[in-house]
Amino acid sequence: MDLFDLIGPIMVGPSSSHTAGAVRIGLACRRILGEEVAEADITLYGSFAATGRGHGTDRAIIAGLMGMAPDDERVPDSYAEARRRGLLFSFAFGEMPQGHPNTARLVLRGVKGADADIEAVSVGGGRIEIRRIGDMALCFSAEQPTLIIRNEDKPGTVADVSRVLSEEKINIATFQVNRNSRGGTAVMVIECDTPLNDTLLARIRSLPGILRAVYINRE
């Protein structure tokens, strides 16, 4: 907990979870996509679906997808800005009985053809977590430079990745490993203190057993 969680954040109202958190979800998903968003199909669940409109959750997510921060005064008018930029979007409302009350699913297509299907939740106080990317279940805040790796679940892969990072003098803040089934595939989520460069990413992608590596930089 930081002192500026008590005096702050500076944000567009009315709700830290439903507005500021929603902007951050948009921002994080934009970073996961890795390029300007061209099309977004968004589904809101739980309390996001029930009270989102009154809290501006919809406008907040669109604002974040265009790169606006939670304190950007254009957040309430983000629809107009989206029209101006030609960003196409739709909203639907869904039920997810077992899910977190403030959940959003974003299906995105980028201007250069990238796509992403992401599930994110607003966990309170404006903080968020990404819970799923494509078919990878995971959990991270997207506040730090983050590397997400899907790999074959074999001994040595985790050690190989951490060796490359340490050789490149990258300090790891958190390191999670989740696997679907023994001997199947696993997902590593590595949050770093400093950004990673393309050479390092290429080295990681060429390691044996790595199936896919997604890198999310800070805005």
Next chain:
Amino acid sequence: MALFYSVTQLEDFAARGGAPLWRQILLASAEESGVTPEQSLEKMNAALDAMLAADAAYDPSQRSHSGLVGGDADKLRRYFESGRSICGEFVGRVLCGAMRMGECNACMHRIVAAPTAGACGVLPAVLLPYAAEHGTPREELIAALYIAAGYGMVIASRASISGAEAGCQAEIGAASAMAAAALVYLHGGSAVQMSDALAIALKNMMGLVCDPVAGLVEVPCVKRNAAGAMNALCAAELALAGVRSRIPADEVIDAMRAVGALMSPLLKETGRGGVAASPTAQRFRSDYFGS
């Protein structure tokens, strides 16, 4: 464990001398977050600037998306300016400030969560009129914000600052307690008096439920900012007069946490209990979401 976890710990900081308490809060928290003291000060100055800007940007014609909120702060201003009020000018400025900020938040303007967006009106409502009345320099206001944040962190770490977790006592109640401690600081009170003010403010808000109509941060939230600000003035005046809290502040915070745990989920930001469950609120809810 959070950096500041008990009010006694903050009193010990103050008692051991050296730098003033607000400065010790600044230095310890900057080190913990890996920033320099200058960067921390820069951030706090930005927060104060944003509070001042939000207060100045109030537009009496603005209405929230639901239409439930807007224009009341201006009504209040005209009433106080007429000279017919019960409490007079200073209290008028506090009440107007709280309502202005609460309305700004509901109308999607830029505000500073303190500690939450719903409770963002309480701290500026007491600090800004106090500074105007007493000619307080900006550096002192910044110091008061560090005091508020330091004590707020104790509440957040021992209990909660989330209505969904512990009801409105944890939002407006916490804001009011933070503001009370900050006011005592500005008026030259001791660390023990700050703790007493915090304890008194929190006790007076104990059990306050979170019952937003239709789940929106509008009713009763905006007016509760006014109540939280008045309660902060009350608690600060009592503490400055030397009135002690019979229950130590840390125990009051622990009690508030326990009360939050006992509260039904209906009373914790679900919009299904309290005034949110009233027939009028229910009608509003179905009209608003039905449309």
